[in-house]
Amino acid sequence: MKGRNMTRWRDPAKDPRQEPKSQLITAEGHARLKGILDHLSRVKRPELSAKVGEAAALGDRSENADYTYNKKELNRVIARIRYLTKRLDELQVVDRLPADTNKVYFGAFVTLEDEQGEELEIRIVGHDETRSDLRWISVDAPLAKALIGKSLDDEATVAAPAGQTTYVITAIQYRTPKPS
Template sequence: MKGRNMTRWRDPAKDPRQEAKSNLITPEGHARLSGILDHLSRMRRPEISAKVGEAAALGDRSESADYTYNKKELNRVIARIRYLGKRLDELQVVDRLPADTGRVYFGAFVTLEDEDGDELAIRIVGHDETDTAKRWISVDAPLARALLGKALDDEATVAAPGGETRYIITAIDYRDPGASR
């Protein structure tokens, strides 16, 4: 079995993949993950199971590319269902606004201005709902960690590969989670 499932050794103390992830999630993110789990369980898994059964009924499984592909896909879907089920049980839904909405906390929409005067609008969300296209960053990200607890017009410094970057908080907004239900 040498090499088949082997990966490069990483020191667990320094491996960023081993860092603990926060278990916070917004109500929208929880609903999305629940919807994905429901779709995989009710629609996708039975559909692929039927394809595997049809391919198995045709004869020699060892030479059937259709059987092999669908069996691998079924295993991926089952693994994803198992992961989502466990992850949803661990998550804590943050469904209320913080007591002090003048400071940056989980779920905040924050507008930042860098040293060059360029604006950056982000939202601080849970690890499972990050989206670079929407500029939603994880609460565990270095920028989010630097912003947590800061107020309007405060300065936050973030270490970046090109050196430190300074941001000034120009706007903090919270959208009421109960209003979207």
């Protein structure tokens, strides 16, 4: 069975997938994950179970594409439910502002200016709520690590694919978290 269920061995000490994820999450992110879990548990799983049951009742399962597809989809949903249940138990919800709102900490909206004078606004959030379209970056990201603890007008240098980039912090904002 060459290739099936086989993966390439990776040194755990050097594998970036093995790096521990931050256990922090915003109240909004926690509520969103709970909503996804609730939808999967109450809507998606029963719907797929019914489809699998209907397809199984038709007879020969080995040649039944509906059965095969829906069974795989049901297994994927069940795995996602297990992952979310475990992950939600591990997470620590950050539901208050930091003591010093003049410095960059978890949950901050930070406006940066690069060496060419272009502005970039990012938000530092937990690993499970990163969104590139909104420029929400993980607290574990190199840029976030370079910014944590910095104040207004401080410089942060981060390694980028084109070399090192230096940013100047031009604004730091926090929005009052909504309780979950």
